[in-house]
Amino acid sequence: MNEKFQDFLDMAYNLIVAYGVKVVMAIIVLLVGLWIIKRIVKVTDKMMEKREVSGSLRGFLKALISILLKVMLLISIAQMVGIQTTSFIAVLGALGLAVGLALQGTLANFAGGVMILLFKPFKVGDLIESQGHLGTVKEIHIFVTILLTPENKTVIIPNAAVSNNDIVNYTTEGLMRVDLVFGISYESNIKDAKDILLKILETHPKVLKEPAPFVGVKELADSSVNLAVRPFSAPQDYWNVYFDVYEEGKIALDEAGITIPFPQVDVHMGK
Numbered sequence: 215m216n217e218k219f220q221d222f223l224d225m226a227y228n229l230i231v232a233y234g235v236k237v238v239m240a241i242i243v244l245l246v247g248l249w250i251i252k253r254i255v256k257v258t259d260k261m262m263e264k265r266e267v268s269g270s271l272r273g274f275l276k277a278l279i280s281i282l283l284k285v286m287l288l289i290s291i292a293q294m295v296g297i298q299t300t301s302f303i304a305v306l307g308a309l310g311l312a313v314g315l316a317l318q319g320t321l322a323n324f325a326g327g328v329m330i331l332l333f334k335p336f337k338v339g340d341l342i343e344s345q346g347h348l349g350t351v352k353e354i355h356i357f358v359t360i361l362l363t364p365e366n367k368t369v370i371i372p373n374a375a376v377s378n379n380d381i382v383n384y385t386t387e388g389l390m391r392v393d394l395v396f397g398i399s400y401e402s403n404i405k406d407a408k409d410i411l412l413k414i415l416e417t418h419p420k421v422l423k424e425p426a427p428f429v430g431v432k433e434l435a436d437s438s439v440n441l442a443v444r445p446f447s448a449p450q451d452y453w454n455v456y457f458d459v460y461e462e463g464k465i466a467l468d469e470a471g472i473t474i475p476f477p478q479v480d481v482h483m484g485k
Contacts, residue, residue, distance in 0.1 A: 326373030327356040343382040397438030
């Protein structure tokens with residue numbers, strides 16, 4: 215019995231000598247590694263806060279970075295104490311590839327959402343055009359962007375499509391040009407028509423003074439002289455200016471006796 219106990223003690227001693235230093239070093243590396251990971255996550259969070267990254271994205275990225283770094287730390291510690299991790303890493307790689315292939319569309323939308331929230335080509339409240347849709351940005355989520363159109367329709371666009379295609383942001387510069395066309399008859403006085411339309415633009419409360427509004431001859435069409443009317447407005451006032459100027463312009467031109475022609479066809483019937 216004593217011999218067996220002595221053998222057990224010898225084996226325990228040999229194990230302690232063989233693995234004791236490695237275990238102690240592994241514990242030290244684990245503690246130091248967790249402290250470093252905590253600092254990295256904290257610094258990353260401060261950087262995202264300075265860039266005004268949304269809270270939902272910050273929380274997700276912090277958790278993702280923390281998990282990835284901790285997995286790498288545990289694999290490194292396992293290798294330090296002599297555990298073979300080659301098969302484990304291979305399994306993780308295969309699993310990651312399978313998940314990536316199965317969720318490639320979702321991951322593309324996630325990546326697009328991250329790009330949008332980090333680089334901010336637009337923000338909530340901006341008037342943008344994307345994927346053939348014009349509307350005000352209502353919400354930006356990690357997978358989709360939600361627009362509210364002038365017709366009060368809600369449009370949900372996947373972020374992969376938004377981030378990988380052209381985006382027109384009408385709000386960035388703080389103003390928009392409203393393109394209008396008025397056609398007057400060839401018998402009407404062009405100068406009088408221009409003065410009337412310019413007066414409407416200059417007195418409209420939502421037409422900007424700078425850049426100055428413009429009225430000029432656009433083209434000599436088949437049945438009319440077309441005048442280009444170009445006021446500027448704030449993006450949120452675009453449609454108000456668009457409809458008001460057309461209505462007030464028609465009324466003012468009628469009162470001045472300046473006719474707006476419409477297509478006519480003369481039919482001559484022989485006997």
